[in-house]
Amino acid sequence: MPKTEMPSGALVLLILRVLRSGALHGYAIAQRIHVLSSEVLHVEEGSLYPALQKILLKGWVTAEWGISETNRKVRFYRLTPAGRKQLEAELSEYGRVNEAIQSVLRTA
Amino acid sequence: MNQLFRRLRYLLHRRRFDRELAGDLDFHREMAQRTGAPLGNALQLREQARDAWGWTWIDRFSQDLRYAARMLRKSPGFTFAAVLMLAIGIGVNVAVFGFFDLLVLRPLHIRDPATLLRFHRRAPDNYAFALPYPEMAFFREHSRTLSAVLAMNTTKLAVEGEAKQIDVDFVTANFFTNLGATPLLGRLLDPVRDGSPGADPVVVLGQGFWQRHFGADPTVVGGPIRLNGKLATVVGVAAAEFSGLSLNATALWVPIAQQPYFAAGSHLLTDYSGTSGVRMWGRLQPGVAPQAAEQELRSLAAELRKQHPDEIWEKEGLPSDPGGFAQSMIAGNRSGTGSEGKSELYPVIGMVAALGLLILAVACGNLGSLLLARGVAREREIAIRVAVGAGKGRLLRQLFTESLLLALLGSIAGVAVGYVVLRALMTATEIPVWLNPTPDWRVVAFALAAGFASALLFGLTPALQAARQRHRATIARQFLVGAQVAASCVLLIVAGLLGRALDHAISSNPGFEYQHVLSIDPGLALHGYSPARAQAYMDTLEGRLRALRGVRSVALTLGPPLGHRSEIAGLDIDGRAVRVQINRVDPQFFQTMQIPLLRGRNLMPGEPRAVIVSASLARGVWPSQDPLGKKFSLGEDYTIVGVAGAARLVKLEDSDSVEVYFPLAQADLPAASVLVRASAAPEDLARAVAATAKSVDPNTFPEVELMKTGFRQKLRGAEYSALTVSVLGSVADLLACLGIVGVVAYAVSQRTREIGIRMALGARPAHILSVVLRQFSRPVAAGLLVGVVAATALSRLLRGQLYGIGNLDPTAYLGAIGIFAVTVAVAALWPARRALRVDPMRALRHE
Numbered sequence: 001m002p003k004t005e006m007p008s009g010a011l012v013l014l015i016l017r018v019l020r021s022g023a024l025h026g027y028a029i030a031q032r033i034h035v036l037s038s039e040v041l042h043v044e045e046g047s048l049y050p051a052l053q054k055i056l057l058k059g060w061v062t063a064e065w066g067i068s069e070t071n072r073k074v075r076f077y078r079l080t081p082a083g084r085k086q087l088e089a090e091l092s093e094y095g096r097v098n099e100a101i102q103s104v105l106r107t108a
Numbered sequence: 109m110n111q112l113f114r115r116l117r118y119l120l121h122r123r124r125f126d127r128e129l130a131g132d133l134d135f136h137r138e139m140a141q142r143t144g145a146p147l148g149n150a151l152q153l154r155e156q157a158r159d160a161w162g163w164t165w166i167d168r169f170s171q172d173l174r175y176a177a178r179m180l181r182k183s184p185g186f187t188f189a190a191v192l193m194l195a196i197g198i199g200v201n202v203a204v205f206g207f208f209d210l211l212v213l214r215p216l217h218i219r220d221p222a223t224l225l226r227f228h229r230r231a232p233d234n235y236a237f238a239l240p241y242p243e244m245a246f247f248r249e250h251s252r253t254l255s256a257v258l259a260m261n262t263t264k265l266a267v268e269g270e271a272k273q274i275d276v277d278f279v280t281a282n283f284f285t286n287l288g289a290t291p292l293l294g295r296l297l298d299p300v301r302d303g304s305p306g307a308d309p310v311v312v313l314g315q316g317f318w319q320r321h322f323g324a325d326p327t328v329v330g331g332p333i334r335l336n337g338k339l340a341t342v343v344g345v346a347a348a349e350f351s352g353l354s355l356n357a358t359a360l361w362v363p364i365a366q367q368p369y370f371a372a373g374s375h376l377l378t379d380y381s382g383t384s385g386v387r388m389w390g391r392l393q394p395g396v397a398p399q400a401a402e403q404e405l406r407s408l409a410a411e412l413r414k415q416h417p418d419e420i421w422e423k424e425g426l427p428s429d430p431g432g433f434a435q436s437m438i439a440g441n442r443s444g445t446g447s448e449g450k451s452e453l454y455p456v457i458g459m460v461a462a463l464g465l466l467i468l469a470v471a472c473g474n475l476g477s478l479l480l481a482r483g484v485a486r487e488r489e490i491a492i493r494v495a496v497g498a499g500k501g502r503l504l505r506q507l508f509t510e511s512l513l514l515a516l517l518g519s520i521a522g523v524a525v526g527y528v529v530l531r532a533l534m535t536a537t538e539i540p541v542w543l544n545p546t547p548d549w550r551v552v553a554f555a556l557a558a559g560f561a562s563a564l565l566f567g568l569t570p571a572l573q574a575a576r577q578r579h580r581a582t583i584a585r586q587f588l589v590g591a592q593v594a595a596s597c598v599l600l601i602v603a604g605l606l607g608r609a610l611d612h613a614i615s616s617n618p619g620f621e622y623q624h625v626l627s628i629d630p631g632l633a634l635h636g637y638s639p640a641r642a643q644a645y646m647d648t649l650e651g652r653l654r655a656l657r658g659v660r661s662v663a664l665t666l667g668p669p670l671g672h673r674s675e676i677a678g679l680d681i682d683g684r685a686v687r688v689q690i691n692r693v694d695p696q697f698f699q700t701m702q703i704p705l706l707r708g709r710n711l712m713p714g715e716p717r718a719v720i721v722s723a724s725l726a727r728g729v730w731p732s733q734d735p736l737g738k739k740f741s742l743g744e745d746y747t748i749v750g751v752a753g754a755a756r757l758v759k760l761e762d763s764d765s766v767e768v769y770f771p772l773a774q775a776d777l778p779a780a781s782v783l784v785r786a787s788a789a790p791e792d793l794a795r796a797v798a799a800t801a802k803s804v805d806p807n808t809f810p811e812v813e814l815m816k817t818g819f820r821q822k823l824r825g826a827e828y829s830a831l832t833v834s835v836l837g838s839v840a841d842l843l844a845c846l847g848i849v850g851v852v853a854y855a856v857s858q859r860t861r862e863i864g865i866r867m868a869l870g871a872r873p874a875h876i877l878s879v880v881l882r883q884f885s886r887p888v889a890a891g892l893l894v895g896v897v898a899a900t901a902l903s904r905l906l907r908g909q910l911y912g913i914g915n916l917d918p919t920a921y922l923g924a925i926g927i928f929a930v931t932v933a934v935a936a937l938w939p940a941r942r943a944l945r946v947d948p949m950r951a952l953r954h955e
Binding site for chain 1: 110111114115118127128132133134135137138139140153154156157158159160161900
C-alpha cells in the first residue's frame, strides 16, 4: 500500500493531539501517529522535524531533556498552555469543516 | 512578539539548538534503523528543519561574505583599483550631500532648534526679509504664541586698528541666553543687565575676531574697545562653534538697545519705514504650531496697520521658515516688490548633484567593465561550481555579494574622501567654523546607500552574465563604454562652459566700466539723516569731490554696481510679468559708469515718473516696437524716456537680467551712495576721497571701496565653480580613459589568434587597428552624441551663471569634445598597439 501523504496543517494538529496526554520525544510522536492511525499514516522525519521546529517557534510546545526507553538522553516535547489553546481551536475548526464536508457528501 | 523573541533567542543560541536538533535526528534514525525503515540525507534534513526559524540566510550570507573576502584578498590589484574608483565616485557625492546636509538637514548647534522660527514680511505686492524694529517690538509685546522674540541688525562700524569697517551684529539682549550659547571667556549678553538703552555699552567678541584682532589675549575681557569712536567694554568672547544665526563669522555683538549710541543719530529703534530694520526670529510656545504663530502675527500686523497705515503693508503676513537650520540664514536682507524669486539654492545644489552622479556613473561603468572581464577570467571556477550543484540563484547571490563587499569598502573610503573634499572646499571659501563638515549619521547612511546603488549598477549585469555562463559580454561592455563616454562628456562640456564664462567675464566689457570707479557709502541713514539734511550733505560732498584733481565725474545711486544691495521688482508690462533689477540713479550716473544711452534722452531733475530701461529689457518686451513713450505701472505710472545699453550691474553672471533706472528721489538720499570716476588710477584717489567724505560730517564713517575689488569678489565664486567642475571633468575623463584602456587591452588579448591569422595573410597595420577598434567606435560615438544632448539640456540650468555667454557656446562644446576625442583616442590606441606587435607564428603556435 502506498504511503499516505499528509497536508502539513493536519500534521501539526496530530502532533499537538498526541502530545495532549503527555510529553513525548520525536520518534515516539511519529510512532504514536502511525499506530493510532492503524498504520495508515506515515510521518517521515523530513516532515516531522520541520513541523516540530515550527511548533517550537510558535511557542505551542517546549522541549525538555529526558531519558528514552533505550536509556538515551533525548528531548521530550511538552504541550504549553498556548499549545493546548491552539489544539482546542484547531480541533473545533477541524470538526466544523469536517462536518460541513460530510453533510455535502451525504446529501449531494 | 513572543515569536520574535523566540526567534532572536534561537539566533543567539544557534549552535546549541542545532546540536539538540542533531541529537533528535540521530536518535530518530537509531530507532528507525531497528525497524529497517529507509533513511534520508541527515545533513539535508537538518537544514530543512532549521529553515523553520528563518535564519538560514545568515549562514549563507556569511558564507558568501567569507568567500568574497577571500576572492578580493587574492587579487589585491583589482580590489585596490575598484575601491579607488568607488571612493572617488562616492566621495564626490558624499561631499555634495554633506554640504546639503550642513545647510538644510542638520539642525544648528543651539538650544531646542525645532522651536525656532525665522520670520519675514510678505504682502501681495511686497516682500522683505527684515522688519522695522518697532514692528518687531510690537509683536514681541503682544504675541502669545511666541515665548521669545530674537532680533538682529547688522551695521558696519569703524573699529580702531582695522583698515575696513566691520559688520557688527546688534542683537536683542536675550539672543545668547535663548539660543543656549556659552561663553569662551567672560560673559555673553544678559537680558537683565544689557536690555535697556541706558545700560553700560558692552561688546561681545567673536572668537575669530578675538584671535585676529587681539591675538587671543584673554586680558582684553573687561577692557575698552572703540566702535565708531564710541567707548564700550568688552565683556566676553563667544566660542567659534556658536553660529550667531549668521553665515558670516560674526566679529562683534552689541545689544541692539545701544545701536543709537554707536551710530550717532540712528533712528533704528523708532523707525517704521524699514530702511534698515532687523531680522526676526521667534520661539514657539510649547505645543504651538508654526501656522498658529503666523496667523497671530498676521492679525497683529493688521492691528498695527491701523496706527501706521503707510508703513505696515496691506494684507501683510509674516510667513516663517524653520530657524534652526543654516539654510534659513541664506535669505539675508533681500527685499523687493512683487513676489519673491524662487530659492537659488536648490537649482545650484541640484546641478552639482547631477554632476556628482555623473562621476559615480562613470566609476560604476568602469567597474562594471572590469567585473565583466573578470567574470570571463573566472569562467572555469564558475563552471566547476555549477558542476557540483550550485544553482543560478545561489551563484548570482555569491557574485553579487562580492560586489556588495566592494561597495561597502568603497562607501567607507568615500566618506573619508568626501570629508577631505568638503573640508578643503570650506577652508578655501572661508565658510564659518561652526559649519562642521564631520560626517554625521545622515552622511554615513547616504554613503552606504550610494554604495548599494552602485553595487546594483556595476555588479548586477556582470553577475547575471557570469551566472548564466554567457561568454559573450560584448554588448554589455559596449553599453558601459558608451555610458562612460556620455557622462564624462557632459562633465567636460559643463567645465568648458564655466571656464569660457569666467574668461568672458574677465576679458569682456560687462556693459559698464568699473576699473576707474570708486564708491562711497556715507551711511547717512544709519546716522539718522533726514532727506533734507542728506540733500545738503550730498550737495556739499559732490561739490568738494568735483574740486579734487583727478576726478572726472560724480554720480549718486541707491545701488552701487557690483555691490550687495539689490532691488528686484516684478513688473506687469502689457499683461506680461517681467522681473527686473531696479536701480535709482541721478542723471550723472550713466556718464560716470560709462553706460551708453542708445535712444531717447537722459533723466532730468524734476521728472519723478520718467525712467530709463536697458536695451535688453526693451528688446525682450517690445521686440518690434519703439519702447520710448511706453508706460508701465509700479504703484504709479512710469514713462520710458530713454534706452541705455545693457549693463548687468548687480547680477553680472545672469545674461537674462534686465534693468530699469528710476530717478533718485530726495527721500532716497539718506541711503544713497556716491560714485566717483577717476581719470587715472583710482587707488591714488581713494585716500583723498575718503578724507573729503569724512570732512563733510566728522560724525559719519564713510566707506570707500574700489569697484575693481567688488568685481574680483564677484568673480571668486565663479572661479571656484569653474575650478571644481574642471577637476570633476578631468577625473571623469581619466576614469573613462582608464576604462577604455582596460577593455581595449582585453579585446586585443582575446583576439590574439585572429590577429595572428590576419597578419599571416598580409593585413596591414591600419587594417588590424580598425579590426580591433571597430567594436568600440560605435559606442564611443553614441556616448558622445548622448553626452552632448544631455549637456545641452543640463546647461540650461546654468544660463543664469554664464556671464553672458550662451549655454550652447560652440567654443566650449567643440573644445570639450576635442579634448575628449584626443584623450579617448590615446586611451584606445595605446593598448591597441599591442595588436600590431603580435608575432603571427607565435600566436598560431600558442593554441
